[in-house]
Amino acid sequence: MNHEVFKDLVPNYLEHLTSDETRRLMEAHMESCPECREYLEDMKEEGMEHQVEQRTAERKQIDYLKAVRSNHKKRMILVIGSMLGVFVFVSVAYYILFVHMWMADQENVDTSIQKNQSTVTMTFQSKKDSRYLIAAKNELKESYTDEIVLYENWNLIPSPSWGPYGEISDMYKEGDSVTYTFADMDTLILDDGRKIKLTDDDKVTVRYDDRTKEIRLMDLYEGKKD
Numbered sequence: 001m002n003h004e005v006f007k008d009l010v011p012n013y014l015e016h017l018t019s020d021e022t023r024r025l026m027e028a029h030m031e032s033c034p035e036c037r038e039y040l041e042d043m044k045e046e047g048m049e050h051q052v053e054q055r056t057a058e059r060k061q062i063d064y065l066k067a068v069r070s071n072h073k074k075r076m077i078l079v080i081g082s083m084l085g086v087f088v089f090v091s092v093a094y095y096i097l098f099v100h101m102w103m104a105d106q107e108n109v110d111t112s113i114q115k116n117q118s119t120v121t122m123t124f125q126s127k128k129d130s131r132y133l134i135a136a137k138n139e140l141k142e143s144y145t146d147e148i149v150l151y152e153n154w155n156l157i158p159s160p161s162w163g164p165y166g167e168i169s170d171m172y173k174e175g176d177s178v179t180y181t182f183a184d185m186d187t188l189i190l191d192d193g194r195k196i197k198l199t200d201d202d203k204v205t206v207r208y209d210d211r212t213k214e215i216r217l218m219d220l221y222e223g224k225k226d
Helices: 003-014 020-032 034-099 217-221
Strands: 109-116 119-126 131-138 147-154 176-184 187-189 195-197 203-207 212-216
Touching (some): 119 131, 119 147, 119 217, 131 176, 176 217
């Protein structure tokens, strides 16, 4: 085997692509040819250097991809965290402004009584433009309401129409009312048409945050608040 043929076969030899017979011929040739042995060693070193360079490039590419993924993950976490923070802030603000209610202070409530023939209406309205009132009626005596609990909430900005409480502030901006119908001063007519004879003990209890006020139903008929 001459030198040129040997050198042509070296790449295949290093890749283990030569036949067994060709491999034996090349190894026999190297035993008697120092030049070809040195050529083979040089090719091995060049191949190893190329592999090292290739692996280094691959590692750099992998490190770059990891850095890109890490940055992308951080950005996603930041975006999701920001969105979650905004959602929590909006939810809390919505609850405070449009849902949460507290018992009203009597000093902030303007109470009026209007009588129209046999009907007496008690109207409760906030003295502050930034708030509105709701009169929650609790039936404590059989069929008619004898306790009114006054709650208030903020009315700083218009409630969003898409929310379940979107129209509440508009509904109650003029106050909330409770109506009683009388047959006469000592007879109350219930919603189902039944009549109840009143006594001095029959009272309407109005509850505020700091105090409780009682009004006799007979006095209510007369248009008295105290």
